[in-house]
Amino acid sequence: MSICFSGNEAVAYAMKQINPDVMGAFPITPSTEIPEYFAQFVANGEVNTEFVTVESEHSSMSVCIAAEAAGARSVCATSSCGLALMYEMLYVAASDRLPITLACVNRALSGPININNDHSDSMGARDTGWIQIYAENNQEAYDNFIMSVPIGESVRLPVMACMDGFITSHAVENIELLETDSVHGFVGAYEPENYLLKKENPLAIGPYDISAYYMEHKVQQAEAMKSAKQRILEVGTAFEKLSGRSYGLFEEYRMEDAELAIVLIGSSAGTAKEAVENLREQGVKAGLVKIRVFRPFPSEELAKALANTKAVAVLDKSEGFSANGGPVFAETRSALYDLKERPYLINIVYGLGGRDFKTEDAEKVFARLARIAATGETGLVYTHMGQRTREAIV
Amino acid sequence: MIHAKDINERTPWEEMTPGGEIYEPGTARDFDTGTWRTDTPVFIAEACKHCMLCVPFCPDSAIPVKNGKRLEFDFMHCKGCGICVTVCPFAAIKMVSGGDAE
Numbered sequence: 001m002s003i004c005f006s007g008n009e010a011v012a013y014a015m016k017q018i019n020p021d022v023m024g025a026f027p028i029t030p031s032t033e034i035p036e037y038f039a040q041f042v043a044n045g046e047v048n049t050e051f052v053t054v055e056s057e058h059s060s061m062s063v064c065i066a067a068e069a070a071g072a073r074s075v076c077a078t079s080s081c082g083l084a085l086m087y088e089m090l091y092v093a094a095s096d097r098l099p100i101t102l103a104c105v106n107r108a109l110s111g112p113i114n115i116n117n118d119h120s121d122s123m124g125a126r127d128t129g130w131i132q133i134y135a136e137n138n139q140e141a142y143d144n145f146i147m148s149v150p151i152g153e154s155v156r157l158p159v160m161a162c163m164d165g166f167i168t169s170h171a172v173e174n175i176e177l178l179e180t181d182s183v184h185g186f187v188g189a190y191e192p193e194n195y196l197l198k199k200e201n202p203l204a205i206g207p208y209d210i211s212a213y214y215m216e217h218k219v220q221q222a223e224a225m226k227s228a229k230q231r232i233l234e235v236g237t238a239f240e241k242l243s244g245r246s247y248g249l250f251e252e253y254r255m256e257d258a259e260l261a262i263v264l265i266g267s268s269a270g271t272a273k274e275a276v277e278n279l280r281e282q283g284v285k286a287g288l289v290k291i292r293v294f295r296p297f298p299s300e301e302l303a304k305a306l307a308n309t310k311a312v313a314v315l316d317k318s319e320g321f322s323a324n325g326g327p328v329f330a331e332t333r334s335a336l337y338d339l340k341e342r343p344y345l346i347n348i349v350y351g352l353g354g355r356d357f358k359t360e361d362a363e364k365v366f367a368r369l370a371r372i373a374a375t376g377e378t379g380l381v382y383t384h385m386g387q388r389t390r391e392a393i394v
Numbered sequence: 395m396i397h398a399k400d401i402n403e404r405t406p407w408e409e410m411t412p413g414g415e416i417y418e419p420g421t422a423r424d425f426d427t428g429t430w431r432t433d434t435p436v437f438i439a440e441a442c443k444h445c446m447l448c449v450p451f452c453p454d455s456a457i458p459v460k461n462g463k464r465l466e467f468d469f470m471h472c473k474g475c476g477i478c479v480t481v482c483p484f485a486a487i488k489m490v491s492g493g494d495a496e
Contacts, residue, residue: 096413194415202419206413207416216406
């Protein structure tokens, strides 16, 4: 069924079709509409969900943790400082191996206070042990949220399904919905082996771990995250059979013979694809890799995809303040290290706090890559783009 | 099902439960957790009326009961918190400084 939905509406509708047992709900721009739409579904009796309104995001995630531990499939939505306030509980969810599904509507972090899009919220949570899947548009936001449920539950890790605040969450697009029965069949029933309400065997979750045990549990988590990669691909294949829409760890756009490539995450991919098309018409072998799954990071696969390029720009929509480039750059550069012949690699931090990223910006990046490929001179490896400056650099 | 008694400091990570889950109740009694006590309760048996008020107030499992009578403290589990002293109506428990009563 084709319908006109905003990204938030699409995710709320996916939640309705999943019909989770519990939603921990607290509003924050730009994710507020998700619990708002969902509250209507609850009020209308269209879902059986226990809708728990709380006083903070620390509490909304705590609700999900308790509910999931009790054996209830739980969902949540947040943005920006809300995700930051959940920080402690994100680790608890992941280390207690509770497969909660969280819609993260990406927004800049304070301060200065800003409500617009960048990825600094979820990138700040990249080491919490959550699987992270990013959407380019409304269709992907809807599809990713549905796929997140079986992915997380099969490896016992929570999943953050991310989309760009306002750009995706509030823009209205035509998308294809699955039938509700199909979604039910796809996600199945949540049947954990052990849960708090299982009266046959009492269970303790999250006990104190002394140093003689803690590391073993972290290795288990790391192994689960490694195994998630295969599971994400399997769920993607099953989803393609259902929907006709194909999902991998990342999308390669005109990469088959690309010499110059951009690597980025999220809605900017649509803009960069336009630039790729414009340059292809001029005979430039430009291509794009849009990272979909950031955790687990598709290291070997990405190295393979970029192996035959001459110059690559990694675009980070969060700063990271490492003084050595953004987080997507750090991962990509690490992934390429094992290649015998590596492309030239630069990092550009862009789009912070909702700063526009236009087709001509992507074209400027490709022009810079073309110069690097021609001269062999990388110049500054780590720069920013889109800021007012007295210097004439991209 | 992995039992708590089968997990120890030589168990490889592959044989441990996810997230340290414990699939049975009452496992605290299998572990000596009273070693870091800095104050110690002393049971004055002749003053005790066996009202049993101290037993449910004990946050651990350090006051054993048998045939309706409370017994000597279980110092494998007592943390020396002193709650039992506060709730005892008959001054049948006193606290002394240090990890043991001697």
